[in-house]
Amino acid sequence: MALILVKFGKNNPAEKIKLGSASLDDDVVLIQNGVYWALDDMKQYTKAKVYAIKEDFLARGYEESNSKVPLINYAQLIELIEKHPKSIS
């Protein structure tokens, strides 16, 4: 069980490996340019639950309805940090 932070976009091979190796009970949070992943159906990349930081998503010109994953704020990110003793970023 781990929290995985994804901060690079879809052309980053390391992020693809992180997503692919995540398990069912992991949580993935898309931050910074990582939010570009949220435009896709994430089920094709990972088994883990995926969230994106709303502020970072909107900062890139998208609207909430464009995201295919739940959008969260920083307080909710801290809740996920509380939940997971381990993190991968």
Add this chain to the structure above:
Amino acid sequence: MKITIQVMTPPYTYEDLDTAIKMAQAAVEKGHEVDLFLFADSVLCINKNVKPIRIDRNIPQKLKELIETGKVKVDICGICMDYRGITTDMIIEGAKPSGLPELAQLLYSSDRFINLMA
């Protein structure tokens, strides 16, 4: 809970410091303690002579405000400062030059460690 966040990338070129600051603010609001460990080029953000244009965010000032809450500590890698010509008189009040032994101590004593790698 004690949360340590390590940052490595320079301010304004990369977003990691903005992410770290927002995470620290949210963590403090939830009653956590935060230690920000500045490593490599991220130490540039601690220079109080940094003067962004008025509409942009002032990262050193934001860090100073976080330190003033008493819930956030900022540790700066001393060797990284030397490599970039940053002297102790240039750093914002409350931040302290530190080093890898202190980082090791933080890894040991923190409940959570978030590493915003380059």
